[in-house]
Amino acid sequence: MRIKNGRRTSVALLAFSALIAFAPLHAAESGYKTPPAPIAQILDAAPTPSVMVSPERKVMALLGRENLPSIAAVSEPILRLAGYRINPRNNGPIEARALWLNSLSFEDVATGKVREVALPKGTRFLTPRWSADGSKLAFLADADGGLALWVVDVKTATATKLTDGIVNAAFSASFDWTPDGQALLIPAIVAGRGAPPVEDTTPTGPIVQESKGRSAAIRTYQDLLGNAHDEALFDYYFTSQLTRVAFDGTTKTIGQPAIYAGIAVSPDGKYLLTTKLKRPYSYLVPAGRFPTEIAVSTIDGQPVKVLADRPLTDNLPAAFDAVPVGVRSVSWRSDAPSTLVWAEAQDGGNPKTKVAIHDSLFTLNAPFDGAPVKLIDLEQRYAGLDWGRTDVALVTSRWFDTRNEKLFLIDPSKPGTGKVIGDRNYQDRYNDPGSVVSRRTKDGETVLHFTPDGKSVFVTGSGASAAGEFPFVGQMSLADGKVTRLWQSAAPYYEAPVALADEAGKTVITRRESKTDAPNYFIRPVATSSKPRALTAFPDRAPQFAGVSKQTITYQRADGVKLSGTLYLPAGYDKAKDGPLPLLMWAYPEEFTDASVAGQTVDSGNRFTRPGGISHLFLLTQGYAVLDGPSMPIIGKDGAEPNDTYVEQLTASAKAAVDAVVALGVADRNRIAVGGHSYGAFMTANLLAHTDLFRAGIARSGAYNRTLTPFGFQSEQRTYWEATKTYTEMSPFTYVRNIKDPILLIHGEADDNSGTFPVQSERFYAALKGAGANVRYVVLPNEAHGYRARESTLHTLWEMTDWLDKYVKNAPPRPAKKD
Structure with a gap:
């Protein structure tokens, strides 16, 4: 439009100048990008x-x-x-x-x-x-x-x-x-x-919400x-x-x-x-x-x-074991014609209430006009029930603060008591007895699968130990909960039970894989060493990934906590000839109450690994090493809250991981990046803020300012007002001026995950930009917390590859530190 008024021209020019001043550095970029081969070919298989x-x-x-x-x-x-x-x-x-x-x-x-x-x-x-x-x-x-x-x-x-x-x-x-x-x-x-209701865009008045002194701590x-x-x-x-x-x-x-x-x-x-x-x-x-x-x-x-x-x-209180008052978790008793079972809190729904019994289970038979019968009182929260027969059922209870789990044997025909046959830390992988096996009867009932003598029930488990993960079929004694393993997978395979193939449990259908064999289904005898018979012959959907090597590495944190991670190296890599590689560390912190459990190492060397979706493992096709899932345990000892020392423990774990891969001679200390998704993105930003271990970071769909999640987050049960110092010190937003290394932020525009609103990345980007950081912020249209569209997936992998090529693979040496 031709503008004749000089004043309007001046205003227009000023507005245009302002747009230029505040335009993002890459505003000229448009369209979805495709990552280098063979990433797209693998994704499209x-x-x-x-x-x-x-x-x-x-x-x-x-x-x-x-x-x-x-x-x-x-x-x-x-x-x-x-x-x-x-x-x-x-x-x-x-x-x-x-x-x-x-x-x-x-x-x-x-x-x-x-x-x-x-x-x-x-x-x-x-x-x-x-x-x-x-x-x-x-x-x-x-x-x-x-x-x-x-x-x-x-x-x-x-x-x-x-x-x-x-x-x-x-x-x-x-x-x-x-x-x-x-x-x-x-x-x-x-x-x-x-037809669906049509919105009247003319307001009829304000939207009013009101709270009259009643506490409502809502995440x-x-x-x-x-x-x-x-x-x-x-x-x-x-x-x-x-x-x-x-x-x-x-x-x-x-x-x-x-x-x-x-x-x-x-x-x-x-x-x-x-x-x-x-x-x-x-x-x-x-x-x-x-x-x-x-x-x-x-x-x-x-x-x-x-x-x-x-x-x-x-x-509801903010505590994780908080539940509604009254009848909840109602279901049918699966081994009876028409009997209801439910739980009721005995602590007002608040786990912080000091009572001996926190939950009770009740049953009520058809025609439902009698008084409920108490099945059992529980010191913890009800977590599940497996029905077996008239005299056998198994009840599970859990308590988050201690990570404790109990398994009770009860006799439904004699309600009121139960016998503990399992008591463990549910994060303890080494001592996991497995999960009980259920079966469908001809009448459609779902019941426990008993051994032929009726004295035990079949179980299947991961068989995790320091030597690796070897799934098993076993039987759990109803007398004491002891598990006897009847069959167990053995190297070089990872073979997981899918279903018992007969009533007596003499054969089992499994899903078997190895480092080089794609997953397929087999049927095998349980009690003999006879070879299994293949039921399927699915091919390798990504042969381009063959030749990638992986190994579980173990190392130790400065405070003595044992750590581990899976180290992947590109196909054809020769350490003697190729030397140290650029490396991406991709992690996700986890909270524990027991250091020995936090330090458990499970070798995944028998698994068949092929990436899909937005997996960081695609970087292996571009000449990067990847340390996948390095332990980042945040441990609360002796009743202490884990997050009160979050930054110290996180940085110590990261330093131990970097030192380990450098000591192996496969990673160049000058070319290591860190990345993660969701809580891993939060971790990434914190590591860039509090260490100089990494040349760059990739943070996808994260949260960076904990004041925006004031009623708890992840495994943190306290509110911001109960733990203001912890919330503040855990937020990388607080330390944005410390972030000197390049950081790539990616977020789905329609993120649906609790706590990771897109505004988290938007405000973090604005803060980083204001602090003069080297930051790129990518918003994926119409994507949720995880990214699904083919175009979004390919573009995410392009962004990750381009970022690491620019700031890690081809990074110049860091200037020497001044004393």
Whole structure:
């Protein structure tokens, strides 16, 4: 436009000058970049299929998976409501989170014969589920309006579409088989619900929130409701009608429409356990804390009993073991026709209350008109229950402050007491007894898998020790909890049990891999040394990565804590000929209460390693060494809070790691970078602020100012006002003027993780820029906490490679320090 007024011209020129002065240094850059070969080729290779073993262990479902979605798919409209993100097109999961499947085959375990299921071209589906007898497999397929319910007959390998896109997957892409396997129960979109509510952009008044002296220490949540229109959208998209779908496609509605957050059919198929959310909603907490009704109805929807009518829960204490008051964690007893079990806090929901009993478990049998029976009192928080038979069940309790876990053997027919058969630090990998194995009965019940003599239950575990990780099948004695290993993986393989292949536990289906062998499935005898039989022959999806070497290295921190990490070296590397390499250290701190547990080392040398997504291991293809997962333990000893010495312990661990790789002769001390994602990004910024160990840093999707997470973060339970000094000293934002080495900040524009709002990187960048730091800030459009789109993934890897090439690989020697 031609401007005639001289004054307007002057103002325009001044405005243009201001834009130039404050424009980012790389404003001219645009478009997504592609990293150097062979990174893109590896990313674009077809994903390895996943596998599901049928309940009766006779058939395996082979499930083809989609590769990375496009940025166009990830950029579909998204609704962010009450802590959930949904795609309004299908009333279901957004592309950034949905792991779509696109092919289905059945393999007979005994013969190896494979039958492919013919699906319509372009079919993509989620959450496949076996019927109790393994004769059918159901799934939900993508469709406009909602998700469509399909069922596949295993014997004929034929798929039938039972409904159009009517399944409401706003909470999750879930459905239930009826126990008799003759029908399915779905949350359906309410028929005739009409068009979504339209927002009136003219305000009717201010949005007012008020608190009248009641303590409500609430952590930082994302995607909360913000106004009346959000409330209307939440009602519209999350309300569903429970519906029974028969195999001929006929449907029958059950009860009235409601916002069903959970649905469970009783084992005998006579009752429904429902969790409904109600108004008034909150703008401060996600949907899981909205007023909640937990109730039982008949399978036809007739009300039977209300177990809990919980008000809005927005005042939980900040402690991790805090829970709502009253009935919670309600479920069906899986080995009985229709018996409910639930937990109730005995400390008002506050773990800091000094009481002998913190939780109690109760049961109530149909028709639910009697008094509840106390099953057991617990000194800790209830953490799970595995049902076995009339006289055997296993209850697990945990306590965060001590990281302690207890396993109780109880006799449900004699309620009131239990026997401790397991007592351990749940972070202790060396002494992990494994997890109990469950099985599905012919009646559809899920129960513990007992050994033939009934005196033990089968368990599977990681078999971690200082020598490595060798998964096992074992049996746990119900008398004392002692575990006897029946079979264990051996070098050079990492072979993990997937399912016991027979009732007596004589054979097991495993997933086996080695340094050079891609993961595949096998069946093998448990008690003999006979060779396993291969069930699949999936190829190496990234042969370009073959030849990369890795080893577990161990070293020691200055205070004596044992540390370890996995050292990767590029294919063809020869230390004598090539000398020290530029190295990237990629880590994630973890809190412990026991130094001996924190120092445990588990060698991963038998694992088959191939990178995917935004993995830092792709840097190995560009001539970098990588120290992956070097221990960064933050230890609170003798009741002390770990984070009170966070910086000291973090920097000591980093120095020990740098010294270790330099001493091995594989890393050039002058060319080492540090990086991490989320809490690892927080770590990265702190290490650049408090040490001069690194030439550059890469911080992805992090948080840098702990005053923006004042009610706790990570494993910190104290609030900012209870630990102001710790919050301040842990925040790299406080020490931004100390950061002299280049730092790359990357953040998803739509980060959905609690505490890592994009504003964390935005403000950190502004502070770094103000301090004169060498910083680059990259915002990935429409990406969440993890990045999913192909374009975003490739660009992230380009940014990382370019940054390290510029400031690490080709970095000049550092000037000598002056005395």
